[in-house]
Structures are given as structure tokens and as C-alpha cells.
Amino acid sequence: MTKILAVDDSSSMRQMVTFTLKSAGFDVDEASDGQEALQAAKSCKYDVVISDVNMPNMDGITLVKNLRQLPDYKFTPILMLTTESTGDKKSEGKQAGATGWIVKPFNPDQLLTTVKRVMG
Amino acid sequence: MSIDISQFHQVFFEESMEGLDVMEQSLLELDPESVDSESINTIFRAAHSIKGGSATFKFDEVASFTHILETLLDEMRNGDRPVTAQAVDLLLKSVDCLRSMFNLLQNEEPIDDNLYQDIAKQLQAMTEQSGNDVQIQSDNSEQSTIDSSSSELSRDSELNCWSIKFVPEPQILRTGNEPIRMFRELETLGELSVKAKVEKVPGILELEEDACFLSWDLMLQTESSKEIIEEIFEWVLDECTLSIEQISQSVSSSKDEAPTPTIQQMTKPSLDKFEDSRPFKDDESIAVKSDTAQIKSTSTTIVKTEDGQNDKPGKPVNSAASSIRVSINKVDNLINQVGELVITQSMLGQMGETFNESMIDRLKEGLSQLEQNTRELQESVMQIRMLPISFVFSRFPRMMRDLSGRLNKKIELVIKGESTELDKTVMEQIGDPLVHLVRNSADHGIEMPEKRVAVGKPEFGTVTLDAYHEGGNIVIRIEDDGAGINTERIREKALQRGIIHQDAELSKDQINHLIFEPGFSTADVISDVSGRGVGMDVVKKNIISLGGTVDIESEYGVGSSFIIRLPLTLAILDGQLVRVGDQIYIVPLTSIIESMQLKTKDLVSVAGNMEVFKLRDEHIPLVRLYESFNIKADSQNDQTSTVVVVEGGGTKIGLMVDELLSQQQVVIKSLESNFVAIEGISGATILGDGKVALILDVSGMVSRSTRAKSKRGVKAA
Numbered sequence: 028m029t030k031i032l033a034v035d036d037s038s039s040m041r042q043m044v045t046f047t048l049k050s051a052g053f054d055v056d057e058a059s060d061g062q063e064a065l066q067a068a069k070s071c072k073y074d075v076v077i078s079d080v081n082m083p084n085m086d087g088i089t090l091v092k093n094l095r096q097l098p099d100y101k102f103t104p105i106l107m108l109t110t111e112s113t114g115d116k117k118s119e120g121k122q123a124g125a126t127g128w129i130v131k132p133f134n135p136d137q138l139l140t141t142v143k144r145v146m147g
Numbered sequence: 148m149s150i151d152i153s154q155f156h157q158v159f160f161e162e163s164m165e166g167l168d169v170m171e172q173s174l175l176e177l178d179p180e181s182v183d184s185e186s187i188n189t190i191f192r193a194a195h196s197i198k199g200g201s202a203t204f205k206f207d208e209v210a211s212f213t214h215i216l217e218t219l220l221d222e223m224r225n226g227d228r229p230v231t232a233q234a235v236d237l238l239l240k241s242v243d244c245l246r247s248m249f250n251l252l253q254n255e256e257p258i259d260d261n262l263y264q265d266i267a268k269q270l271q272a273m274t275e276q277s278g279n280d281v282q283i284q285s286d287n288s289e290q291s292t293i294d295s296s297s298s299e300l301s302r303d304s305e306l307n308c309w310s311i312k313f314v315p316e317p318q319i320l321r322t323g324n325e326p327i328r329m330f331r332e333l334e335t336l337g338e339l340s341v342k343a344k345v346e347k348v349p350g351i352l353e354l355e356e357d358a359c360f361l362s363w364d365l366m367l368q369t370e371s372s373k374e375i376i377e378e379i380f381e382w383v384l385d386e387c388t389l390s391i392e393q394i395s396q397s398v399s400s401s402k403d404e405a406p407t408p409t410i411q412q413m414t415k416p417s418l419d420k421f422e423d424s425r426p427f428k429d430d431e432s433i434a435v436k437s438d439t440a441q442i443k444s445t446s447t448t449i450v451k452t453e454d455g456q457n458d459k460p461g462k463p464v465n466s467a468a469s470s471i472r473v474s475i476n477k478v479d480n481l482i483n484q485v486g487e488l489v490i491t492q493s494m495l496g497q498m499g500e501t502f503n504e505s506m507i508d509r510l511k512e513g514l515s516q517l518e519q520n521t522r523e524l525q526e527s528v529m530q531i532r533m534l535p536i537s538f539v540f541s542r543f544p545r546m547m548r549d550l551s552g553r554l555n556k557k558i559e560l561v562i563k564g565e566s567t568e569l570d571k572t573v574m575e576q577i578g579d580p581l582v583h584l585v586r587n588s589a590d591h592g593i594e595m596p597e598k599r600v601a602v603g604k605p606e607f608g609t610v611t612l613d614a615y616h617e618g619g620n621i622v623i624r625i626e627d628d629g630a631g632i633n634t635e636r637i638r639e640k641a642l643q644r645g646i647i648h649q650d651a652e653l654s655k656d657q658i659n660h661l662i663f664e665p666g667f668s669t670a671d672v673i674s675d676v677s678g679r680g681v682g683m684d685v686v687k688k689n690i691i692s693l694g695g696t697v698d699i700e701s702e703y704g705v706g707s708s709f710i711i712r713l714p715l716t717l718a719i720l721d722g723q724l725v726r727v728g729d730q731i732y733i734v735p736l737t738s739i740i741e742s743m744q745l746k747t748k749d750l751v752s753v754a755g756n757m758e759v760f761k762l763r764d765e766h767i768p769l770v771r772l773y774e775s776f777n778i779k780a781d782s783q784n785d786q787t788s789t790v791v792v793v794e795g796g797g798t799k800i801g802l803m804v805d806e807l808l809s810q811q812q813v814v815i816k817s818l819e820s821n822f823v824a825i826e827g828i829s830g831a832t833i834l835g836d837g838k839v840a841l842i843l844d845v846s847g848m849v850s851r852s853t854r855a856k857s858k859r860g861v862k863a864a
Contacts, residue, residue, distance in 0.1 A: 036192070036196065037196040037200055037202050038162050039156075039158040039159035039204070040196075040199065040200055040203065042155050042158055042493065043152055050150060059534070081192045081195050082192070082333060083192065100356070101357065102323050103323055104323040105323055108199075110198060110199045110202070111193065121322060121385060124323070125322060125323075126322050126323035127359075127381070127382035132202035133203065135150040135152065144326075146328075
């Protein structure tokens, strides 16, 4: 089963993402910031990582940079959840190694379409 | 698939409220002189999360409001805008405003535009003061909706043929982008043919395993527009050379298709220009501008919201769905203890199977272990309901800031013991009384700066809030170094109002306590902060209804302290079991002053209708419980009876009982929810033998007795 890691400091967003993905039949783990996510990613191989950008402790951009350093996550699709659809944040994310982004606000269907787009 | 996202609303509300608290706290700590970038970041993050969530959950008012807020904060975060005191004020107002909006949403009430338009307008005005471009740049929600709507608009039903040349840069795979997935995506749009070009693939020695040397020519026959095709390549635009060219049009009547050349070359666009090369840039800024204009035009017609209305700290009305957060430690601890309990239980169970007398010692040991397990478990469960008092204290820095501004006083608030834990129910109910007392200290206690300097005190007055555990109680102290209570004036005022008699001999403490009497106020000038004489009696009533007490320590000219003592929890009570006839009643231990054998010679009947007994120098009304509850006592002979002297609401009464039994902790069951509320009874509990015992409410008993006696008239003792 496809394993997805959902990272967001806002629990309502995280719950919505998790619930949506779970009901589409994915296996989902949650993390509330970059640090937690990095720990989780080290102990388990995820097929897709979906992360918020603005988070305490470690933000999404730093998380992506760190993930790309790990051999297991060299090619793993990593999606950024962002309200900042301006070039700045997007390209910052891209430079860090993010695969793509989902612009907030999004609805569950948009989320699923985007996730399916990056899956093997 | 459709998912009902309303199930996440409650979580969103709770986390947004927390976010607002964080914002408020950080704003208060913000020093315009030296701005700490981390606190600005924290504030920004909170606003940002609320915005993202509210847009997702379709709370458009909140989303558009926080959007302006976020813009402002983003500029501050980037250092493009100075953090002024004025801005902090406005941000604080916005926090209040958002709080009221969430309260309305939570109760599923509509949000009145007037509630937020005024502040939105002020925020907007502030963002317009400088750097207009920022506003457009960070205008995200609008942009994305425009993106999708515009692509939908230009979708037409003609079948077009597109030639796509896709030359990715070698490192494209390293961001997790896989061309084959994009082609798969393209295939969903129509008929696709793919031709891979291998001319750039180097010799085997230079071949890098994670680099992409291929490029592709694709032909796509689709009804979809160019934008839709571009969207598929959206994530890799900066890592490839892409051209999408229309080569034929099956039906040439497309009116939406612009006559301009359709080739869009994106050869290694520099990252900062990336945005400029996107289509619809012009439309976006126009749309955003018109949006702003709309906000402006509506806000000119609105009625100004009254300031005071927004100053009230938001309090959720809908408490039915409230939840608490429990630290993992507490839960782990609990699980541990349940484990222990299970071990003890199985040990006892095993013993029961083959029990003989020789095992009696082991049985006792097991039972005492069980008792310990149960007690620990009980304590841990109680712990779950315990929250640090900072939940209540956190609102005071803000309040003090506003108050000192309004009163023109200089006040410093010191908060201690924030981590002291208190039952959640108690916490919810102690908030308002505390607000009142703190307000009182600031208004009546602390003097004006000039006056302070004149009497040799520091210009800044200090109000200290402290919380700590003492015995089974939590103590909250509100201390100020202000003027103190003028006992003489209180006495005069009380005489004036007829609260006390001219010849009443009262101690200083008793006089000070008079400020808790209904309708008592000594403030010379009634300000809008306090001094209307409503409140102190309510404060005391609320504290008493929580099973607590409030005391005053004051020295004229030096300062006053209000000391609130509260039980740690409302669910368990230390009780004295007393027997009357065949009934057992529970008297809260905290209200008992002493117990004694009644002597007939001490019993007097004063004024005919009040039976009292003499305890040292005092005369105390006697309540015969068997009379109150209409039951048969062992003996109605005063000689053999025991009197329990209790104090409630400042008055002492003696409860006449047959026998004092043990003291124990009892679990309180509500009588009101299971039966009906009865004056003088605060609840019931189940005793060890399964019997139900009523818990006496001492202040209820006091008022009941005074009323009953005065109605009844003369009755022989």
C-alpha cells in the first residue's frame, strides 16, 4: 500500500489531509512539524510526502532540503501545501527539491488528483 | 469522491482560538524598539494558518480578513514595514475581532459585516501606506481561484492538435518529477503520441544514473486548452525548455483563443522572473485591485463598531463540544497504572481460586496494593482534567495593557506560578471573578503616577498574580502595592447604606469583607472600568459556588491582596460523614470549624424565633438536621447530641447530628442532573456499602435556616 507522510502544524489541515487520503485507501502517517517529519521519514520509507511550508521548529523548505539528503528520498515525490502561490515560495521550494505544490485552499478532490499525479 | 470537511470545523475552531491566543501573547511581548524576528514569525504563522484553514473550510469572511492581516505581517516579517505601537494596537484589535468571528461561527451564527469591516478597513489603510505591490504579490487565494476559473473559462470543446517539445534539464529527476507521470497525465486529456529523443544521451562512461538526458516530442489531440496542458508542466517550468504549439484546429471558430503567437518559450527563466512569464498576470492584478476596491467601497458605508464591544475577551458559548488536550506523559502514566491494577487484580483472582486461611496476610497485602493502585489511578485521572492556570492568566497582560492606557496609570503586571494546575471546570468559572479582581486592583488599588511619586512609591504600580498549591487547595493571590483599603471609609459607607448597625463592633477583617456585600462601592468616581458596585458580591458568590473562599489582606497606604482558595477539583470532596437517625450525610470538611458536645446550659432561645447556642463568646444558630430533613433521630435529647459548627457565606451555624463517623474522600454525583436541585444539598455520593448519602451544601443550609426560622415564628426548643 502507498505510504504517505502528511506534515502540517495545523491539526485541522492535517486531519483533513489524512482523512481524505485514508478514505482513498492510502496509508497515512502524520507529523506536526519538519523535525517530527524528518524523524518519521528516517524510520520508515514513505512513497509520498506532503508538507506545509510555514511550521515551527523546522519549516517545510528545510524539511525538503533535509529529505533530499537521505538516499531513500532522492526521487520521492514531495508536495508542498502552500498558500503562497507567488513565485518566491514556489521556486524556493523547487530549489530545495520539492516536486510540486498544492495551493491552499484546496478541496479533498484536488488533493487526491494532485497526489495521484505524482504516484508511481 | 466527496468528503464532508465540516467534520474538521471544530478542530479548526479550537486550533484557531489557540492561534489567536498565541498571536495576542506574542503581540504583547513585542517591543517596537527591538523587534524579535522569531515572535513576528510566530504571529505570522498563526495568522497564516488561520487564513489557510478558513479558506479551505470556506469561512470566507475570516479568510479575507486574515488575508489583509497576513499581508501586513508578511511585510513586518520581511522587514519592509516597521513595527509601530499603532500597528500592534491594530493587530490586537484584529485578534479580538477574529475571536468574535470564531465565536459566531462556532455557534453557527452569521457574521455581521459590521463586525470586521471597520478594522479590515484600518488594516487595509495601513497596508496601503507603503508597498502596494506587496499586497498584490501575496494575494494568493484570489490568484489560485482565478487560475482555475480562467482555465475553466477558456476551456472549449474544439479538438485541437498540439505539438509539445519537452527538453528537461538533467537534474529534473532529483526533485521527484518523473516525465513519464506527466505523460500519463497528458494522456488523460486526449490522444497522445510520444517520441523520445536520445541524441543527448552521453557515452556509458559519462552516464549519470540520476540524470535525465532524454528529451521528448509529443503530439496531443485534445479538447483541453493550452493552460490545462501547461498546468501539467507547471512544476518543472524552471527545469526544462518547453514549447507548446498548436498545429491545427479541427474547427476554427474558437473565439477564446487569442490570435497572438501561442508559442511560449521558457528557456531557463531566472527564478525571480518566473512569475512574470506566467499567463494571466495582468488579469490577476486587475482582479485583485477590483477586489480591494470592493472592500473599500463597502467599508465606507458601514456603521462604526463601538470600541468597547471588541474589547470583551471572547468566551465560547458553545461549551458542549469542548475538549481538552492531554500530554502524552499523563496518558502513558495512566496506562501504566491500569497495567498495575490488572496485575493486582489477577493476583487477587488467583488467590481467590485456592484460598485458605493461611493466605490471609497475603490477601491483606493484595488489598492494600489494590487500594494504592486505585488511589494512584484516581489521582492520574484527575490529572487529566488539570490544566495549567496560565490558561486564565494569559488574558491579563493584554487586559492590563488596555486598562493602564484607559486609566492613565502606570502598572506593571507580574505573573507567577503559571504552571500551577487546576481543574478545567474550576478554571472556566474562575476567569470572570479574577478579571474583576484584577480590574479592581488596577482601578481602585493602584494610584495615579503623580500621587504615587508624592507618597514616595515608585511611579509604576505593581499588580502581582500568583498561584500555588497549599494543602488540597489552590491559592490565587491578586496583590497590588496601591492605596490599600481605607477601613474607616468602608465602615462609613456600610453605615450609610444600612449594611451594618451603628453600634456593631467589627474587626478590621470583618469591615474589609463588607466590600463583598451586594451594592457596595467606595469608588469616588464611577469609571467605566469598575466602581458601579456590581461585581464584588458576584465575585464572592462565584467563588463560593466553586467551593472556595476569598480573603482580603490590606494595609492602608501600602497595598491589598485578595486571596482566593479553591478546591483542586469539583469531582471529589473531602467529607465528614455524620449520622442522623439511620441516614448518613456528608459535610464538606473545609466548611467545618469545630465539633462539640452540646450542653443544655449553652442553649438559649433569643428573640423567640431563633434557637441559638453559646460557643465561647458567640451565639450560633442551631439547626436540627432531623427537623430539616424530617427524619427520626436516635434521640432528640439535646444532651447526647453532637453539634458540628460550620461556616458558610460568612455565617456560622451549628448542625445537630447523632454521631460523627469517619472522614473520607467522596465522589460527587450531581443531584440536579439525576433528580432535582434542592437547597441545602449540593449533591450525593455512593458510600462503600452501596448506600446513597447526601452532601450538605453549607451556605444553602445557612440561608435555608435563617429563612425557615423567621417564617416559622416562635417554637419551643
